[in-house]
Amino acid sequence: MKIIATALEGIPGIEWYPIIGLFVFLIFFIILIIRVMNINQEEVSEFSQLPFDKGDTFVKDPTNHIN
Amino acid sequence: MELQKFTYDNKIARLFMNATILWGIVGMLVGLTIALELVFPLMSGGVSWLSFGRLRPLHTNAVIFAFVGNGMFTGIYYAAPRLLKTPMFSELLGKIHFWGWQLIIVAAALTLPFGFTVGKEYAELEWPIDIAIALIWVVFGINLIMTTVKRRTKHIYVAIWFFIATFVTVAVLHIVNSINLPVSFLKSYPIYAGIQDALVQWWYGHNAVAFFLTTPYLGLMYYFIPKAANRPVYSYKLSIIHFWALIFLYIWAGPHHLLYTALPDWAQALGVVFSVMLIAPSWGGMINGLLTLRGAWDKVRESPVLKMFVVAVTAYGMATFEGPMLSLKSVNALSHFTDWTIAHVHIGALGWNGMMTFGMLYWLMPRLYKTQLFSTKLANVHFWLATTGMLFFAIPLYFAGFTQSLMWKEFTADGYLKYPNFIETVTQVIPMYYIRVLGGTMYITGVILMIYNLIKTAKSGTFVPTEDDEAPALEAQPVHVDKGHRILEGKPLLFTLLALGAILIGGIVEFVPMFMIKSNVPTISSVKPYTPLELEGRDIYIRDGCYTCHSQMVRPFRSEVERYGDYSKAGETVYDHPFQFGSKRTGPDLSREGVVGGPMHKPNSWHYNHFLSPQKMVAESIMPPFPWIINNDLDYSSIAKKISVMKTLGVPYPEGFENQAKDHLLKQANEIAQGLRNEGIDVADTKEVIALIAYIQRLGVDIHKTDGSSAFTTK
Numbered sequence: 001m002k003i004i005a006t007a008l009e010g011i012p013g014i015e016w017y018p019i020i021g022l023f024v025f026l027i028f029f030i031i032l033i034i035r036v037m038n039i040n041q042e043e044v045s046e047f048s049q050l051p052f053d054k055g056d057t058f059v060k061d062p063t064n065h066i067n
Numbered sequence: 068m069e070l071q072k073f074t075y076d077n078k079i080a081r082l083f084m085n086a087t088i089l090w091g092i093v094g095m096l097v098g099l100t101i102a103l104e105l106v107f108p109l110m111s112g113g114v115s116w117l118s119f120g121r122l123r124p125l126h127t128n129a130v131i132f133a134f135v136g137n138g139m140f141t142g143i144y145y146a147a148p149r150l151l152k153t154p155m156f157s158e159l160l161g162k163i164h165f166w167g168w169q170l171i172i173v174a175a176a177l178t179l180p181f182g183f184t185v186g187k188e189y190a191e192l193e194w195p196i197d198i199a200i201a202l203i204w205v206v207f208g209i210n211l212i213m214t215t216v217k218r219r220t221k222h223i224y225v226a227i228w229f230f231i232a233t234f235v236t237v238a239v240l241h242i243v244n245s246i247n248l249p250v251s252f253l254k255s256y257p258i259y260a261g262i263q264d265a266l267v268q269w270w271y272g273h274n275a276v277a278f279f280l281t282t283p284y285l286g287l288m289y290y291f292i293p294k295a296a297n298r299p300v301y302s303y304k305l306s307i308i309h310f311w312a313l314i315f316l317y318i319w320a321g322p323h324h325l326l327y328t329a330l331p332d333w334a335q336a337l338g339v340v341f342s343v344m345l346i347a348p349s350w351g352g353m354i355n356g357l358l359t360l361r362g363a364w365d366k367v368r369e370s371p372v373l374k375m376f377v378v379a380v381t382a383y384g385m386a387t388f389e390g391p392m393l394s395l396k397s398v399n400a401l402s403h404f405t406d407w408t409i410a411h412v413h414i415g416a417l418g419w420n421g422m423m424t425f426g427m428l429y430w431l432m433p434r435l436y437k438t439q440l441f442s443t444k445l446a447n448v449h450f451w452l453a454t455t456g457m458l459f460f461a462i463p464l465y466f467a468g469f470t471q472s473l474m475w476k477e478f479t480a481d482g483y484l485k486y487p488n489f490i491e492t493v494t495q496v497i498p499m500y501y502i503r504v505l506g507g508t509m510y511i512t513g514v515i516l517m518i519y520n521l522i523k524t525a526k527s528g529t530f531v532p533t534e535d536d537e538a539p540a541l542e543a544q545p546v547h548v549d550k551g552h553r554i555l556e557g558k559p560l561l562f563t564l565l566a567l568g569a570i571l572i573g574g575i576v577e578f579v580p581m582f583m584i585k586s587n588v589p590t591i592s593s594v595k596p597y598t599p600l601e602l603e604g605r606d607i608y609i610r611d612g613c614y615t616c617h618s619q620m621v622r623p624f625r626s627e628v629e630r631y632g633d634y635s636k637a638g639e640t641v642y643d644h645p646f647q648f649g650s651k652r653t654g655p656d657l658s659r660e661g662v663v664g665g666p667m668h669k670p671n672s673w674h675y676n677h678f679l680s681p682q683k684m685v686a687e688s689i690m691p692p693f694p695w696i697i698n699n700d701l702d703y704s705s706i707a708k709k710i711s712v713m714k715t716l717g718v719p720y721p722e723g724f725e726n727q728a729k730d731h732l733l734k735q736a737n738e739i740a741q742g743l744r745n746e747g748i749d750v751a752d753t754k755e756v757i758a759l760i761a762y763i764q765r766l767g768v769d770i771h772k773t774d775g776s777s778a779f780t781t782k
Contacts (some may be wrong), residue, residue, distance in 0.1 A: 020576070021319065021337065021572070021573065021576045022340070024572060025315055025316070028311070028315065028569075029311075029312060029315075032307075032308060032311050032312075033308060036304050036307050036308055037304070039304065039307075043222075044303045044304060045299075045303075046222070047222045047224065047225075047303050048293075048299035048300050048303040049299050050150055050220060050222065050224040051146075051149070051150060051224065051226075051289075051290050051293045051294055051299075052293070052294075052299075053149075053536075
């Protein structure tokens with residue numbers, strides 16, 4: 001273990017790799033949440049009905065799902 | 068708006084449906100066979116291709132790639148055209164995909180039992196089959212993405228995103244992990260070695276679970292649960308968030324398969340952190356699936372389809388909670404190498420994949436044949452058999468796992484291992500293996516009932532080869548101002564590239580440091596390449612799937628060091644193409660087997676007799692006999708080529724050694740065989756067992772060397 005740690009220490013900036021990874025994810029996730037929250041509610045409702053055919057009389061109970 | 072008429076092709080969905088049923092029962096029966104072999108070790112009757120080590124890879128490959136693979140394609144070829152309001156891009160590509168995939172499965176069934184294997188779990192298939200998989204996968208991908216491009220819906224439904232992510236990621240995983248250098252038509256060595264090979268393999272292995280067993284089935288969940296419950300998905304916004312979070316996080320989690328191994332600590336820590344974070348998106352999916360049924364639970368009581376889906380999604384939730392828990396180092400220290408892992412994966416396979424597939428088939432068959440399900444009662448019986456069978460399978464294995472681990476780690480008051488003899492920890496869990504067989508039998512009985520039910524259903528109706536539909540052309544639909552996530556959803560190619568980017572980031576962050584250190588890899592000066600005879604022996608070890616029951620990785624725990632010897636170092640495996648750490652200890656770890664004076668060492672004659680009859684040497688052993696290794700002549704015709712390939716891969720054999728390899732092999736074989744003959748064992752120099760003994764006796768030797776002697780100096 002030690003011998004690997006020694007070898008890894010030789011890579012410039014190795015200690016930042018995991019931090020960069022987490023940081024990339026965090027930024028990505030925050031942007032994603034903001035964008036998703038901005039989607040129009042009616043549109044979202046429309047998307048969620050895509051699996052249904054025109055003839056389907058599916059349940060569209062607004063109290064049942066939040067979308 | 069003018070409506071365009073088009074038709075959906077049910078024929079291709081039916082082909083995949085039949086294939087998933089056929090391969091499902093085959094894969095499960097092979098699983099039952101190997102479960103029986105663990106309680107009746109002589110069952111294989113000395114037939115090589117029926118032995119546990121050869122059939123276990125067949126079971127895993129058949130269930131993952133044949134049963135679940137065809138299951139996902141059934142769902143995709145049925146759902147994607149309907150969600151995108153267009154026929155699949157090309158019927159011809161669909162047919163090539165179907166027949167190509169079945170041919171690959173047949174090729175796997177014809178090679179794995181006969182020992183043609185790379186020796187990396189879930190990636191055992193040899194290089195020509197790997198190439199075929201890559202080509203057929205690309206055919207599938209083109210067909211899927213072009214169908215998305217040709218769609219008549221503005222929005223691409225969430226299920227399709229999961230299908231696209233599946234295509235992209237599996238392509239990357241498969242190609243990166245399968246880069247091998249061929250020795251012959253059905254023999255190759257991976258270009259990676261030791262700890263690097265392990266990292267690549269478990270990056271692949273873990274994400275095969277993520278992107279072959281999870282994401283496509285989440286896609287199916289998002290289509291079939293709303294259809295079967297007749298209500299839209301609970302939260303569409305949640306589906307967007309959980310999709311991106313899931314694919315981004317999953318790819319980092321692979322190193323949790325290598326905790327406490329010689330993998331660097333930072334990589335292990337990375338694997339743990341991302342595995343724990345994975346609970347959030349996984350449970351986001353589970354909650355979304357289950358809450359879609361909110362207000363429809365009365366239907367669940369009546370519908371076997373919905374019952375199956377509920378158990379599937381619940382099992383998904385259980386497995387994805389357990390997975391992160393197993394990734395915690397303290398829990399993993401207990402669970403790894405035990406039956407706990409087997410229980411965990413079967414909650415996923417039998418519960419999540421199995422039940423989703425069954426539910427989908429019960430829903431689909433009556434629709435494809437325009438009829439009613441033949442027997443709801445029979446389907447309910449199947450449901451209970453599958454659910455209880457799964458519990459009878461998994462719960463005993465949890466107990467077996469705890470028992471093994473605690474027994475391996477228990478010390479007496481005087482500081483000695485309480486169960487120093489490994490076999491004690493095996494016999495203790497045999498009753499659990501019997502109950503596992505019962506659980507598996509119940510589960511398969513349910514599948515047989517399903518097959519009967521589905522055949523009767525099909526016979527009671529008439530197949531509908533195509534279905535008509537109509538929708539306005541995409542261009543004719545009103546243009547919304549795209550904002551937020553919608554920009555992505557309207558551009559499938561950009562979407563595909565972003566999904567690719569998300570999954571590549573994790574892989575690159577993990578791999579780059581590992582491969583950058585290749586030039587200064589922590590080589591241990593006493594660790595030398597295998598001799599030609601040992602290399603041949605190692606190939607026999609791989610061929611017969613020894614890694615399916617024996618690990619070669621002593622973790623740095625006192626209990627393991629006491630039992631096996633010094634803990635494993637990364638530098639020991641730098642010439643191991645492929646690595647053979649293993650993932651399960653049905654038998655003991657072998658990495659210190661050759662250390663004379665170590666706790667594991669046995670003489671050559673013991674190994675010879677043990678391969679001939681394990682029960683003769685250890686009465687309660689559940690290892691099968693390997694008479695073919697005793698009887699077969701060693702085929703060393705390609706040893707020069709093997710040495711050459713190893714040299715190309717960077718193994719430092721001396722210049723021109725490939726030309727001396729045969730003589731070296733024969734000389735070492737003669738020394739071992741002569742030793743056995745001196746002990747009264749009548750054996751020829753060039754039997755396979757001699758090579759295997761040479762390999763086994765080499766394990767762990769190098770790091771204990773103090774005299775600096777070379778492996779190439781035979782005594």
